[in-house]
Amino acid sequence: MVISSKTSDSSLPTIGASLSTADKVSRDQLRKMIRSTRKSLSTIEQSQASLNACQRMLDELKAKKVQHVALYLTHDGELATPPLIEALWQLGIQTYLPRLHPFNAGQLVFMHYTVDTPMQPNQFGILEPKLDVRAVMPIERLDVVITPLVAFDLMGNRMGMGGGYYDRTLANWQQKGKPLPMGYAHDCQQVASLPCEHWDVPLPFIITPSRVLTF
Numbered sequence: 173m174v175i176s177s178k179t180s181d182s183s184l185p186t187i188g189a190s191l192s193t194a195d196k197v198s199r200d201q202l203r204k205m206i207r208s209t210r211k212s213l214s215t216i217e218q219s220q221a222s223l224n225a226c227q228r229m230l231d232e233l234k235a236k237k238v239q240h241v242a243l244y245l246t247h248d249g250e251l252a253t254p255p256l257i258e259a260l261w262q263l264g265i266q267t268y269l270p271r272l273h274p275f276n277a278g279q280l281v282f283m284h285y286t287v288d289t290p291m292q293p294n295q296f297g298i299l300e301p302k303l304d305v306r307a308v309m310p311i312e313r314l315d316v317v318i319t320p321l322v323a324f325d326l327m328g329n330r331m332g333m334g335g336g337y338y339d340r341t342l343a344n345w346q347q348k349g350k351p352l353p354m355g356y357a358h359d360c361q362q363v364a365s366l367p368c369e370h371w372d373v374p375l376p377f378i379i380t381p382s383r384v385l386t387f
C-alpha cells in the first residue's frame with residue numbers, strides 16, 4: 173500500500189476475527205457507528221472536506237487522462253461530490269450517475285449526467301436520473317467508478333450500505349481492466365480492519381480529504 177500523506181490508525185475501530193467475541197462488532201453495527209460519525213461532521217467540516225478531496229481526486233483523474241467518470245450524489249453524510257462534479261464539467265469530462273436497474277434487482281445502470289438531466293428519488297430516497305435509454309452508458313465504457321462507501325481499511329477493503337450494488341457492478345473489473353474503482357470517503361470512515369466476504373470487491377484507490385491511498 174502507498175499512502176501519499178501521513179496517517180495513524182491507533183484509535184480506529186477494529187472488527188473481525190482478530191477480536192474477541194465480546195469485542196466483536198457486527199457489520200451492521202459498524203455501519204451504524206460510522207454513518208453516525210460522518211453525519212456529525214459540521215457543515216463547515218463537510219464543505220472543507222469535499223474541497224480538499226476534490227483537489228486530490230482531480231489530480232488523479234487528470235493524471236489518468238480519463239474521459240468518462242461515474243460518481244454519486246451525496247446522501248447520508250457521504251463525502252460531498254458537487255465541487256468535483258462542477259470541476260469535471262469545467263474540464264469537459266463526462267459524468268455518469270447510477271440508478272437502480274428497472275428490471276434486474278440488485279443491479280445498477282449508469283446514465284450520463286449533465287446539468288439538464290431530469291432527476292427523481294428512488295426507493296431509498298436517493299436522487300437518480302430518470303430512465304432514458306439514450307443516456308445509458310455500458311459499464312465497460314466507463315473509465316472510473318467513484319464509489320461511495322461506509323467504511324474502509326488500510327488493505328483497500330470496502331464496506332458499503334449493505335445492498336451489494338457496487339460489488340455486483342465491479343465484480344469483473346479486473347478481468348476487463350475497466351472501470352477503475354476509486355473509493356471516496358471522509359477520513360473518519362477508516363477502520364483498522366474490515367472483515368471481507370468472497371463477493372466484496374476491494375478498492376485499488378481510496379481518496380479522502382487528507383490522503384490518496386493506493387493498493
Ligand SMILES: Nc1ncnc2c1ncn2[C@@H]1O[C@H](COP(=O)(O)OP(=O)(O)OP(=O)(O)O)[C@@H](O)[C@H]1O
Nearest residue numbers: 330331332333334335336337338339340343371372
Ligand atoms: N457479485 C455478487 N453477486 C451476487 N450477490 C452479491 C454480489 N456481491 C454482493 N452480493 C450480495 O449482496 C449482499 C450485500 O453485500 P455487502 O454486505 O457486501 O454489501 P455492500 O458492499 O455493503 O454494498 P454495496 O456494494 O451496495 O456498497 C450480500 O448478501 C451478497 O450476497
Ligand SMILES: [Mg+2]
Nearest residue numbers: 332339372373
Ligand atoms: Mg460488499
